[in-house]
Structures are given as C-alpha cells and as structure tokens.
Amino acid sequence: MNKPLLEVKDLSITFPGGRGALPWRRRPDVRAVQHVNFTVDRGETLGLVGESGSGKTTIGRVILQFIRPSTGAIRLGDFDTTQFGRVTPKAYRNAVQVVFQDPVGSLNPSMLVGDIIGEPLAIHSSMDKKARDRRAGELLEQVGLQSHHLNRFPYEFSGGQRQRIAIARALATNPDLLVLDEPVSALDVSTQSQVINLLERLQDETGVAYLFIAHDLAVVRHISDRIAVMYHSRIVETGSADDVCERPAHxxxxxxxxxxxxxxxxxxxxxxxxxxxxxxxxxxxxxxxxxxxxxxxxxxxxxxxxxxxxxxxxxxxxxxxxxxxxxxxxxxxxxxxxxxxxxxxx
Ligand SMILES: Nc1ncnc2c1ncn2[C@@H]1O[C@H](COP(=O)(O)OP(=O)(O)OP(=O)(O)O)[C@@H](O)[C@H]1O
Ligand SMILES: [Mg+2]
Incomplete structure (x- = not known):
C-alpha cells in the first residue's frame, strides 16, 4: 500500500497563557489541539470540520510550519518536520501552500496580481521576473481568469475572483498539499459552489491534495473524500464523507x-x-x-x-x-x- 502524503501523529499544541489583567496573575494555558492523528493521501481531500475555536486553524498553521507543535510529529512526503532546524526548508514551503478565508485581507492591495501570484516563486525559486509572469498568466487561466489580469490590482476583482487569485498563488509552486482554511466561508452561496467546482477541477488536473477546513458540514461533505470532526481540541470522529454524514457515530x-x-x-x-x-x-x-x-x-x-x-x-x-x-x-x-x-x- 502507498504511504499517505501527510501523516499527523499525536499532535498537541498548547499556547502559553501570558499575563492577565493583573500582572502577577498568569492566564491559564490554552490547549488548542490535543493528541490529534490523521493522514491525507496524495490527491485526496480531507475535510476538517468543527465549531469555532475547536483548533482547526491551529492544526493548519502547524502543518504550514507557521508555528511549531508542543508535541507530536508531522511527515509530508519525505519531510519529517521534527528534523527541521529553526528555518523551515524552502522545498517544504513549496510542497505545502495555503488559501485563507478572507480574499481581501490575504492579497496585498498595493501589488499587481502578477506579482502576487509570482511572489512564492520569487521567494522559493530561481525564476526571473519574465518566467514568473509567464507562469502567473498560465495560472490565471487555469483558475478561470485571463492572463492579461496580471497587470491589475486586487480591488478590481470581485470576492470570488480574488479567491481564484489566492488559489492561483497557492498553486504557483506545484504543491503536493493545499491547506484551505475556510476558503469559501466569506463568499455568497452561488460563488461558493463555483469556487468548490474550481477546486475539484484543479485537483483532477494537478493531483494536489487538500486539507479543507470549515465549520459548515454541508460544504465539507460536498468536496471531501474523508472527514475528520473536531470538538474543543480533539478529533472525535473520522470516516468517509458519506458515512460520517449518513451514519454519524459521535x-x-x-x-x-x-x-x-x-x-x-x-x-x-x-x-x-x-x-x-x-x-x-x-x-x-x-x-x-x-x-x-x-x-x-x-x-x-x-x-x-x-x-x-x-x-x-x-x-x-x-x-x-x-x-x-x-x-x-x-x-x-x-x-x-x-x-x-x-x-x-x-
Ligand atoms: N496564538 C494564539 N495564542 C493563544 N491562543 C490561541 C492562539 N491561536 C489560537 N488560540 C486559541 O486556540 C483555540 C483554537 O483556535 P483555532 O483558531 O485553531 O480554532 P478554529 O477551529 O480555527 O476556529 P474558527 O472556526 O473560529 O476559525 C482557541 O481557543 C483560540 O482562542
Ligand atoms: Mg479557524
């Protein structure tokens, strides 16, 4: 049997409480994630669902190495993140990319779309500006926009189009895994389904795997092969999307x-x-x-x-x-x- 693309083993994340209103009293630590295990196969979509504050984004941020776990291990392909030093290797950053919920806040308003999409390539590859623009143009077409949109600013696009730009940027480095953190929650219902359809097509075309984070089980069911349900720092149930939704056990x-x-x-x-x-x-x-x-x-x-x-x-x-x-x-x-x-x- 093939090894899963991503293996998350016994992951726990505790945020230190810090100072409270009274300086001599520390706030209690926040146990955001406790003993979480799951896998994602190549080309698969795992939906991570649960209510606000359950720890979904924190798991995504650890996989992206924005924060380090308190305990536990993450393996992505041949990378064992426990072996990383202070700086995360570029090749790992290329292999896992992210799309956030807010298509306005996540795109730099003062940058041209071409530079936004080419930014990961500028940081993580040796491509020159011309090659980056060519790749950005291709990506724009792949996400249903046009290559001449390179020379526009984010404010010239609708919310759904901006999310397409964010997806194009995330795909620029040919990642193996995208962490999609509530990628359609800020969009209206008809735009939501267009973006979901786009994500499904892009997965067919590129073989990328998704960790699809959302609190809305109906949306998660639609796109996911498997679902993991989180409640207050713990995963409490996993299974195929249909089984979890038709025969819930928890x-x-x-x-x-x-x-x-x-x-x-x-x-x-x-x-x-x-x-x-x-x-x-x-x-x-x-x-x-x-x-x-x-x-x-x-x-x-x-x-x-x-x-x-x-x-x-x-x-x-x-x-x-x-x-x-x-x-x-x-x-x-x-x-x-x-x-x-x-x-x-x-
Ligand atoms: N940097 C931080 N410092 C302290 N506590 C944090 C930090 N980041 C998250 N938390 C806490 O960790 C818990 C999990 O937060 P997280 O953002 O992962 O939840 P979530 O499931 O993504 O919620 P939402 O659906 O609202 O996005 C929450 O109690 C949150 O307040
Ligand atoms: Mg979140």
Missing part, C-alpha cells in the same frame, strides 16, 4: 448534522427537534479543553460517568470510520438504545 457529529438547514419543512422540523434534544448547551464549548475527559461530555445527552473521567480510545465504527466515544466502547449491552438512536438523523 453525538457531536449528529448535532452538527442536525444543524444543517433542510429545504424540506417537514425534515427541518424533525431536525430542529433533534437539535433541541442534543444541544443541551448550544452556546458551544467553553472554558479550557479538558485533559482527562471527553470535551463533549458537558453537552452530550448520552453522557455517562466515565465520559467525565477519561477521553475514550478510538474504535472502528460500523460504517468503516473511527470514533472516540464511550458509548461505542461500553458496548450495546449498556447503551444499545442510545447507539441506535445516534444513526437516525442524517
């Missing part, structure tokens, strides 16, 4: 699914009812991520004592994924009713 995944609006009023009523049953504390995760319990236990309608005492090991789901949930460890004899209720909402 109560939090079920809550996320029940939160997707349904155009059918009857189904929408059922979903709202289900959401009320599931969402004890709809406000979301609060406080520090717990170390020795399931972070969803506070909100979970099925929570047992053990859920407040330890974070469960991952176990295979019936659908072929993996879930970290005591309901699935404790077995049907204890929670058969609860487990079967978990697969009813889709």
């Amino acid at each position: 109560p939090y995944t079920e809550l996320l699914l029940a939160s997707i609006p349904d155009p059918d009023p009857e189904l929408q009523r059922e979903k709202s009812q289900r959401r009320r049953e599931l969402g004890k504390g709809v406000a979301g995760a609060s406080g520090r991520a717990p170390v020795n319990s399931c972070p969803f236990a506070e909100r979970c309608p099925h929570a047992m004592e053990v859920c407040h005492q330890s974070f469960p090991d991952f176990v295979p789901t019936q659908a072929g994924g993996e879930v970290a949930c005591h309901l699935h460890i404790s077995g049907p004899k204890l929670n058969g009713a609860a487990i079967s209720s978990l697969s009813t909402v889709a």
Whole structure:
C-alpha cells in the first residue's frame, strides 16, 4: 500500500497563557489541539470540520510550519518536520501552500496580481521576473481568469475572483498539499459552489491534495473524500464523507448534522427537534479543553460517568470510520438504545 502524503501523529499544541489583567496573575494555558492523528493521501481531500475555536486553524498553521507543535510529529512526503532546524526548508514551503478565508485581507492591495501570484516563486525559486509572469498568466487561466489580469490590482476583482487569485498563488509552486482554511466561508452561496467546482477541477488536473477546513458540514461533505470532526481540541470522529454524514457515530457529529438547514419543512422540523434534544448547551464549548475527559461530555445527552473521567480510545465504527466515544466502547449491552438512536438523523 502507498504511504499517505501527510501523516499527523499525536499532535498537541498548547499556547502559553501570558499575563492577565493583573500582572502577577498568569492566564491559564490554552490547549488548542490535543493528541490529534490523521493522514491525507496524495490527491485526496480531507475535510476538517468543527465549531469555532475547536483548533482547526491551529492544526493548519502547524502543518504550514507557521508555528511549531508542543508535541507530536508531522511527515509530508519525505519531510519529517521534527528534523527541521529553526528555518523551515524552502522545498517544504513549496510542497505545502495555503488559501485563507478572507480574499481581501490575504492579497496585498498595493501589488499587481502578477506579482502576487509570482511572489512564492520569487521567494522559493530561481525564476526571473519574465518566467514568473509567464507562469502567473498560465495560472490565471487555469483558475478561470485571463492572463492579461496580471497587470491589475486586487480591488478590481470581485470576492470570488480574488479567491481564484489566492488559489492561483497557492498553486504557483506545484504543491503536493493545499491547506484551505475556510476558503469559501466569506463568499455568497452561488460563488461558493463555483469556487468548490474550481477546486475539484484543479485537483483532477494537478493531483494536489487538500486539507479543507470549515465549520459548515454541508460544504465539507460536498468536496471531501474523508472527514475528520473536531470538538474543543480533539478529533472525535473520522470516516468517509458519506458515512460520517449518513451514519454519524459521535453525538457531536449528529448535532452538527442536525444543524444543517433542510429545504424540506417537514425534515427541518424533525431536525430542529433533534437539535433541541442534543444541544443541551448550544452556546458551544467553553472554558479550557479538558485533559482527562471527553470535551463533549458537558453537552452530550448520552453522557455517562466515565465520559467525565477519561477521553475514550478510538474504535472502528460500523460504517468503516473511527470514533472516540464511550458509548461505542461500553458496548450495546449498556447503551444499545442510545447507539441506535445516534444513526437516525442524517
Ligand atoms: N496564538 C494564539 N495564542 C493563544 N491562543 C490561541 C492562539 N491561536 C489560537 N488560540 C486559541 O486556540 C483555540 C483554537 O483556535 P483555532 O483558531 O485553531 O480554532 P478554529 O477551529 O480555527 O476556529 P474558527 O472556526 O473560529 O476559525 C482557541 O481557543 C483560540 O482562542
Ligand atoms: Mg479557524
């Protein structure tokens, strides 16, 4: 079997708390990511989904080596990032690129589009300006714009077009992996689907893999081959996109699914009812991520004592994924009713 392109092993990231309002009192450390494991194959899209503050961007930033992990290892192709010194090798920076949510803020307004797209090549390659412009022109056409747009400024483009420019820039170095951090969240719905279609076409053409980060499970399902669901610093469920969305194993995944609006009023009523049953504390995760319990236990309608005492090991789901949930460890004899209720909402 081929090795995955990306392997993230037992990754944890803690941000030091720093000084509080009273200088002699330190704020508590923030456990942004705890013991996260996942892989991404070449040419595959892994969707990383979870509510605000769950740790998705932090994982992306570590893969991009913008920050270093507290513990854990990342392997991308032949690179083992634990072996990197203070400066990340250029070849690694070429191999993994990023597209951010905000197509306005992420493009320098005072630079021409050609220079924006050519910037990674100027930094990471020995191409001269003429060669960079030629490549930028090709990339613009590849993302559905025109090569003469090189000589324009970002403000001359719509939000969707600017995101296309950001994607062209990210592809300039022929990366193996793109980290797409909420790349369509700031766009209107019809532009969202155009950009998603573009990303799918570009993946077919180039073989690039995507880590697609978003809080909207409906969008993530559409583009992803597999999905990893995060809650308050932990991955709690992984599986194929269809299995996770049709046969969720974790109560939090079920809550996320029940939160997707349904155009059918009857189904929408059922979903709202289900959401009320599931969402004890709809406000979301609060406080520090717990170390020795399931972070969803506070909100979970099925929570047992053990859920407040330890974070469960991952176990295979019936659908072929993996879930970290005591309901699935404790077995049907204890929670058969609860487990079967978990697969009813889709
Ligand atoms: N540089 C930092 N210093 C301190 N805490 C941080 C830092 N960056 C992120 N955090 C905290 O880490 C946690 C995870 O943040 P992160 O941005 O990764 O979440 P997210 O899942 O991307 O959320 P969103 O959907 O809002 O983008 C949050 O509690 C956040 O406040
Ligand atoms: Mg984020």
